[in-house]
Amino acid sequence: MAEEVVLFGTRGSPYTCRIEIALKLKGVQYKYIDEDLANKSPSLLKYNPVHKKVPVLVHNGKPVLESLVILEYIDETWQGYPILPEDPYERATARFWAKFIDEKCFPAIFKSCWGEEREREKAVEEVSVVLKILEDELKEKKFFGGENVGLVDIVAVVIGFSLGVYEEAARVELLNKEKLPRLCNWIDDFLSNSFIKESLPPRDKLIAYLRNRFRSGNASK
């Protein structure tokens, strides 16, 4: 049976980007459908009636939702490149850091650049704290996954790519190279990975989009 894999996403969303990275690492052929979040397609609403969000991976007609859930699904469905470690303890550790990045890091990064003015200063401090925690967790490893890119590295696209883009677009400095040398090296290695490079949206376009969306007039999400 011919396999059909369709990814609904938005270019520029780190959540969509994660899925493209994972699919490329696994060598899975897929069709990409770009969604206009201001004008969601009937297909998207059909596949994700609960949240109406992207990314959605549709595999042979069946939708999988939530980026972290999709990443685990991809890892279990297609053999080859391992995204999660085999060992239960290491798996639990990877999931912990993925959750930490999603719940603590990305919201702080976003708020420090695009939040209400009174929230931004506090968010900048929070970013400094959480990035230091990640710096310490990296230890001597090349990637969070060890020698190779793994779940945590994929999820950390919000740091590997989005962080730098947001800094430039919002003209905010978040990454202190002196305080975070390992993380900065990690970012370089992350961006050098060919599958990751292929999955990233064009930087300049994204900067222009962000400035237009969040800085012209009032920030409206």
Next chain:
Amino acid sequence: MTSYLCKGNQSSMADQVKLHGTWSSPFVYRVIWALKLKGVPYEYVEEDLFKKSPLLQQYNPVNKKIPVLVHGGKPVCESMIIVEYIDQTWPHNPLLPTDPYEKAMARFWVKFAEDKGSIIGSLFRVSGEEHEKAIKESLEMLKIVEEHGLGEKTFFGGDKIGIVDIAFGAFSHWLGVIEETLGLELLQPNAFPRLHAWTKNFKEVPVIKDNLPDRDKMLVQLKGIREMYLASK
């Protein structure tokens, strides 16, 4: 810090399982249910959240939160991550489906429970307009769970309880205590017949029935929390 050695012999230090928690936390109970469903012997360590033990701070330096499961000296944090760890380490009586797609659906609902479950807890810390808003959001959330999550099934896991039932466990016992404390009725049987039936069925499952915190004690605790909040305003 009190500890209770649960029945069963620990075969060696490498296998020893400890659970750090607090007596009324639904997050801790998720882990207890998983351990009990798998028949895994463990030692329970009660933590005082106002005076966290050095061990807890060592095991969970990032969040300093409970529950923490310590297996052979290695800590695992975050309740649903712990439940998946338990499921993988002791694979009999599986809590997750084997089919990858069914597994993904289960994990979707686990995430939903994680992300949206706190709306109900937030009712303690707000009043006035924010309180009304939280009630509205809670009801919308319950509706989604009733219609899309549970559907026609007895349990989220089908005929038997599974990981999603564990994730939503707080709705079964804790929600009722919260409702009583705040003088609210959120999970009305007419509005949510299936979810309401689920709370009864879930609490009848022997492992769950035998492992729930004392309701009266919880009422006292929650009333205290609400009074403290109102006094601080």
